[in-house]
Amino acid sequence: MKKNLLSFHLVSSLGLASILAAVFASTSSTHAQNIIDNLPFYSNDTFGSSVDAQVFTMPATTSGDISGVTLALSTGPDGGNGVIDLYSVTSGAPNSLLATLGTISSTSLGSQDINVSLASSSVLLSAGTSYAIVLENTSGNLDWNRTEPIGSGGTGSIGDSFYYQSSDATWENIQAVPIFGSDIFQMEVTTVTPVPEPATVITGALVLLPFGLSTVRQLRKKLQAA
Numbered sequence: 536m537k538k539n540l541l542s543f544h545l546v547s548s549l550g551l552a553s554i555l556a557a558v559f560a561s562t563s564s565t566h567a568q569n570i571i572d573n574l575p576f577y578s579n580d581t582f583g584s585s586v587d588a589q590v591f592t593m594p595a596t597t598s599g600d601i602s603g604v605t606l607a608l609s610t611g612p613d614g615g616n617g618v619i620d621l622y623s624v625t626s627g628a629p630n631s632l633l634a635t636l637g638t639i640s641s642t643s644l645g646s647q648d649i650n651v652s653l654a655s656s657s658v659l660l661s662a663g664t665s666y667a668i669v670l671e672n673t674s675g676n677l678d679w680n681r682t683e684p685i686g687s688g689g690t691g692s693i694g695d696s697f698y699y700q701s702s703d704a705t706w707e708n709i710q711a712v713p714i715f716g717s718d719i720f721q722m723e724v725t726t727v728t729p730v731p732e733p734a735t736v737i738t739g740a741l742v743l744l745p746f747g748l749s750t751v752r753q754l755r756k757k758l759q760a761a
Contacts, residue, residue, distance in 0.1 A: 565727040568599060570660070572688035572723040574607055574648055586700035587679045588622065588629045588667040589720040594690040595663045599726030604636060604651040606670060607680040607721035614642035615675030619651045621658060622667040627696050628706045629667040634658045639670070639677070646680060648723075660726055667698070668722060681718040693719055 571591045604619060619636045622629040637654040641647065660666060670679050681697070697720050698706045709718070 565729055567602060567725060567727050568597065569689040570594070570597075570599075570691040570724045570726055571693050573682065573693060573719065573721050574605065574723050584699035585672045586669065587720060588669045588698040588700070588706065589679075589693070589722055590624055590627065590629070590665055590667045590696040590698075591691055591693045591724065592665045593660050593662055597690060597726075597728070598662045599660060599728040600656060601636065601653065601658045601660060601724065602656065602727040603723070603725040604653070604668065605648050605723040606639065606651070606668075607646065607648050608639070608641065609646045609678045609680055610641045610643060611676030613675050614640070615677035616640045616673050617677045618671045618673055620669040620671065622669050624665040624667050627665075628708070629669060629698060633666070636668075641677065656727075668724065679720045681720050683718055689724070691724070 570593065601621075606619070608615075617639045619639055620632055621634045621636055623631050623633055635654060636658060637651045639649050639651050641649055670677065672678075697709050697718070699709055701707050
């Protein structure tokens with residue numbers, strides 16, 4: 536009899552889990568969050584390397600999928616093209632490629648904020664984790680603008696770690712170059728996080744109610760018959 540009751544509990548739990556998953560998945564919305572933004576502190580100073588990286592850290596309690604990346608760039612007379620990658624970070628420096636976020640392109644001369652054309656909307660950034668946005672200039676002239684670390688909007692932290700890749704593919708900390716001091720590259724990173732609608736939570740509770748009452752009745756009958 537105990538085994539039968541256990542089986543009944545298991546089947547009921549699996550059924551309820553499936554129903555709740557369907558209800559919540561069908562009516563969830565998203566919450567947008569600005570993680571990093573130092574674009575307001577605009578500068579057209581550049582470093583001039585072909586592969587650059589800026590390290591940032593997610594908020595301690597927030598995860599989310601990347602929804603937007605914008606870089607402050609200076610372009611040459613013929614513009615330029617680049618690839619934007621996401622790297623893991625080890626000991627403060629870029630380590631390994633996690634995802635190619637997308638491409639960036641400009642045909643204009645001068646400094647401007649350019650949005651990355653994202654290749655995917657499901658690149659997850661985990662809470663409290665450091666990452667590096669990497670710009671690879673593939674053609675033409677795209678230089679990443681830098682500025683003094685005088686603050687950053689957003690809920691994450693940008694720190695003061697920015698790097699370039701040397702000819703032997705080694706990541707070098709630009710802060711080791713005295714003329715650049717503690718400057719950082721300029722960018723904005725936003726994420727979105729799924730959030731159940733209030734109505735969904737209420738609906739889920741109402742869906743559970745009759746099953747809960749039914750389960751209690753069934754248990755009482757089985758216990759009385761035992």
